[in-house]
Amino acid sequence: xxxxxxxxxxxxxxxxxxxxxxxxxxxxxxxxxxxxxxxxxxxxxxxxxxxxxxxxxxxxxxxxxxxxxxxxxxxxxxxxxxxxxxxxxxxxxxxxxxxxxxxxxxxxxxxxxxxxxxxxxxxxxxxxxxxxxxxxxxxxxxxxxxxxxxxxxxxxxxxxxx
Amino acid sequence: xxxxxxxxxxxxxxxxxxxxxxxxxxxxxxxxxxxxxxxxxxxxxxxxxxxxxxxxxxxxxxxxxxxxxxxxxxxxxxxxxxxxxxxxxxxxxxxxxxxxxxxxxxxxxxxxxxxxxxxxxxxxxxxxxxxxxxxxxxxxxxxxxxxxxxxxxxxxxxxxxx
DNA sequence: TATTGTTATACTCTATAACTATA
DNA sequence: TATAGTTATAGAGTATAACAATA
Numbered sequence: 001x002x003x004x005x006x007x008x009x010x011x012x013x014x015x016x017x018x019x020x021x022x023x024x025x026x027x028x029x030x031x032x033x034x035x036x037x038x039x040x041x042x043x044x045x046x047x048x049x050x051x052x053x054x055x056x057x058x059x060x061x062x063x064x065x066x067x068x069x070x071x072x073x074x075x076x077x078x079x080x081x082x083x084x085x086x087x088x089x090x091x092x093x094x095x096x097x098x099x100x101x102x103x104x105x106x107x108x109x110x111x112x113x114x115x116x117x118x119x120x121x122x123x124x125x126x127x128x129x130x131x132x133x134x135x136x137x138x139x140x141x142x143x144x145x146x147x148x149x150x151x152x153x154x155x156x157x158x159x160x161x162x
Numbered sequence: 163x164x165x166x167x168x169x170x171x172x173x174x175x176x177x178x179x180x181x182x183x184x185x186x187x188x189x190x191x192x193x194x195x196x197x198x199x200x201x202x203x204x205x206x207x208x209x210x211x212x213x214x215x216x217x218x219x220x221x222x223x224x225x226x227x228x229x230x231x232x233x234x235x236x237x238x239x240x241x242x243x244x245x246x247x248x249x250x251x252x253x254x255x256x257x258x259x260x261x262x263x264x265x266x267x268x269x270x271x272x273x274x275x276x277x278x279x280x281x282x283x284x285x286x287x288x289x290x291x292x293x294x295x296x297x298x299x300x301x302x303x304x305x306x307x308x309x310x311x312x313x314x315x316x317x318x319x320x321x322x323x324x
Numbered sequence: 325t326a327t328t329g330t331t332a333t334a335c336t337c338t339a340t341a342a343c344t345a346t347a
Numbered sequence: 348t349a350t351a352g353t354t355a356t357a358g359a360g361t362a363t364a365a366c367a368a369t370a
Contacts, residue, residue: 020240022228025221028292029299029307030202032314037199039321040192056337062186073351078182082339087353109346109351130190137191140320144313145191151303151310152194158302159201207359216359234329244362249330271328271369 033155040137047129052096053122058130060089061115061123064099069112071104098122195317202299209291214258215284220292222251223277223285226261231274233266260284 025031045055063078064070072090076083090113093099098119104110115123141148187193207217225240226232234252238245252275255261260281263273277285303310 022225022240024224024228024289027307027311028296029303029310030206030292030295032311032318033195033199033202036314036317037195039318040195043321044192054336059187063184066184066186071351072353078184081337083352084340084354085338107347107351109344111352127186130192133192134190136321137317140317141191141313144309145189147306148191148310148313149189149194151306152198155198155299155302156194156201159205159298218360235327243360245329246331246363247361252329269328269370273329 040133043136044130044133047133048126051122051126053126054089054092057089057093058123058126060086060093061098061119061126062130064113064115065120065123065127069102069114071110071112073110075113093119096122202295205298206292206295209295210288213284213288215288216251216254219251219255220285220288222248222255223260223281223288224292226275226277227282227285227289231264231276233272233274235272237275255281258284 021031041055048055048058059079060075063075067074067078070078072086073083076086079086090099090101094101096118097116099113100116101111101113104112138145183193203217210217210220221241222237225237229236229240232240234248235245238248241248252261252263256263258280259278261275262278263275266272266274300307
């Protein structure tokens with residue numbers, strides 16, 4: 001067995017899902033950002049297994065709770081995704097009776113999206129999961145939260161969407 | 163036009179790729195984590211367009227540079243992914259002459275993976291891109307870097323790989 | 325029986341390009 | 348011509364289950 005293989009065998013944790021952090025990644029912000037976001041997203045996703053909604057749908061419902069009556073194009077701007085990515089989400093939400101589409105009388109090509117009463121209830125339910133998740137993260141981060149959010153926002157501002 | 167639609171129209175930035183941050187997400191760590199990781203990863207990916215390698219391959223090359231001679235299973239433990247996800251990556255690296263597979267004389271089922279000289283050169287080249295990206299992030303984060311990495315590591319430790 | 329690497333398959337998230345129907 | 352929404356397609360990243368070869 002090579003020395004490298006030995007190092008792998010001597011993983012610090014007890015179970016085989018633990019992973020080493022290669023030395024080349026130890027002080028790399030991008031690496032830690034990626035791994036932290038991954039575990040955070042997975043923890044949130046796990047909570048949503050009780051529902052039949054995909055994790056990404058929560059943000060759409062929440063945007064609609066805040067900006068009621070947006071068109072798909074407007075919605076795509078708010079969430080920063082291409083409008084084509086919204087089609088299947090809106091279909092899924094519509095099939096479940098969580099949103100309704102209202103034809104725009106001034107432009108036959110377009111329509112506005114509104115939460116139904118059921119949609120509002122579901123948004124509230126998912127929001128409760130999200131808040132539980134947030135509280136967990138807040139507890140982990142502690143008093144550094146404001147600083148953390150500021151740093152992350154700075155990264156987004158500096159690297160942009162380009 | 164609804165008031166929500168007006169808010170969208172009055173997006174702060176000049177170009178249409180800017181996105182609002184819905185109030186419900188403003189103080190949510192998970193949201194900022196996701197967006198920051200996304201722009202960071204995209205910035206790094208953009209640098210790798212000069213090569214014919216996928217962004218994820220850099221980490222495999224770098225792990226091999228550090229732990230030479232791992233088997234695919236060992237490699238999968240180090241990078242924390244299922245071993246089936248490595249097959250196509252190893253094939254891609256092998257086709258390009260960046261790694262070589264050495265049959266394990268003690269176990270005919272297995273083999274060890276080594277970087278070729280070309281592989282080492284390519285790893286160094288990608289590592290230079292990564293370092294450039296890291297320097298950018300370091301400049302953005304500034305003196306808070308140690309604290310940031312500590313917080314992110316804490317999140318990973320607390321939420322685990324669940 | 326258990327493990328190794330591979331294959332087949334599937335799912336999430338995303339994007340681009342082309343299509344349609346309007347404008 | 349340009350825009351709104353949709354469709355078709357693709358690609359990166361991931362996972363599970365099953366398979367053949369070997370242990």
